[in-house]
Amino acid sequence: MTTQFEELEVWKRSARLSVEIYKVLRDCRDYSFKDQLSRSGLSVPSNIAEGFERESLKESLNFLSYAKGSCGELRTQTYIGIKIGYIDTVTGTRWIAESKQISVMLAGLIRTRRNFVRQQSRTAPT
Template sequence: MDFEKLDVWKKSSAMSVEMYLHLAALKDFGFKDQITRSALSIPSNIAEGMERDSSKERIKFLGYAKGSCGELRTQLYIGMKIGYIDGPFGSSAVQETRQISSMLAGLINRIKNDALI
């Protein structure tokens, strides 16, 4: 399956773009670099995993994407608490990470079940 057709890849790519745009003016380059790397890592690992030949490798990279999703959610919470990320954007982004994480879990389970056939 082409990763570009996956809704989870589309959703996480769009979120990564939003994160870059929202934080473009942030002067704390360390924080900005870390949070944008987390956001970029999600669709990147989905793409890398889906380009792999084995189900085991696909699952491994989708697991990395899921982990990056949790990392991003943590950074969003911290960013809101320290005033780098405004509440409405942050709350919406947190909800997006929850949806993406759930979608990744579903995709991982689907691949696991397909591998048993």
């Protein structure tokens, strides 16, 4: 099982997406929108990292769940950004697809971590 978040493909992809969001929105003059979208994008890899650095499974899963929630927030803001003309359709569609994939990857990671702990508890000596 992976022990460092930097090894996770889901963290790498979400960090790349966050960087792209910052670059694309660099010149956006609607600072409120730019801040909100940038922060939701940044929240995904940040919460993955924080979840992996937590010692308890419950805390770890909570932060991975927050990351998954931030994917939904990011998608919502991207849809709105496309509709109001702040984000071009091609870029926005790519961000939406990538955030959906990241969300699916996070769901799998959460499930895997839960199952791993369940298996460990079954095989632990009593």
